[in-house]
Amino acid sequence: MATPSLLPHTPALAQLAQIIQLAVAPVFLLAGLGAFLNVCAGRLARIVDRARRLEPRILESRGQEHDRLIREIRMLDRRIRVVNTAIFTSVLAAVLISIVVILLFGAFLTGYRFGTLIALLFIAAMIATASGFAIFLHETRLGTRSVRIGSHILDHEPDEDEGR
Template sequence: MLPAAETARDVAQIIQLAVAPVFLLAGIGAFLNVCASRLARIVDRAREVTPRLLASRGSEHDQYVSDLRVLDRRMALVSRAISLTVLSAVLVCAVVVLLFSASLVGLHAATAIALLFIGSMISLASGFFIFLVETRVAARALRISQDILEHEPDGSGSE
């Protein structure tokens, strides 16, 4: 017989306790999906620009080099955000395992559980912050110049 969890009711309470972190894992998974999709788009864009870079000369070549540098930075940022977010998910999994283990065998692991959860939140927040930085880098790289926005195709001035 299990020392701390002797009845089905005890096991049900343990499961209820572990459900909240599992919902957190679902949210983390959704964020990882967004990050992975963003990374795939960045990689696709880099693959599109690379042949153009090799075939270009002069200022056009310099622009493609600049574009690839931005894409490389964005790839690094998204990859870092993914790594931190995955670390957060692993720490949440450790929290769930410890919650079950501690309850089933009577282990006193409250401090470890709290520290793992704090570590998970710090890692997740860091991943979100780096993702924010990446979106800012992307937005800055894609700014449309005022000359283009103010250009009037027919030259008449107004419609």
């Protein structure tokens, strides 16, 4: 007599295994988006910290120094908005991917056919992901541009008296 299997092999169980396999890729994508969001949040924190350090200096400065600090804090404000937009689109992508996984299991449990909706949501998630990356790339370009070292510093040569 054969020993009964603890998990009987039924079509429903085989289908569930397929659904789980299908859901694994989007879950890995969620993990990648989480790592990307961590990078964005770290960058945002550094920008905000820099802006907070500038605020008191702006209030105390005058003339060309004041103008330079105002330009810098305006750039930081712009970068904050851009990073926030990258975070928004990445979180939107994560939400859409989560809905895709939910619908995969919902279709299995209810028998409804959500294939077209799942495909459209996944396409929307990829568009949001690509947008988040593109926006982040734009922010890194802004950051690089704002930290360029001025030629007056690069070309500066100390006077003979300064060295003593």
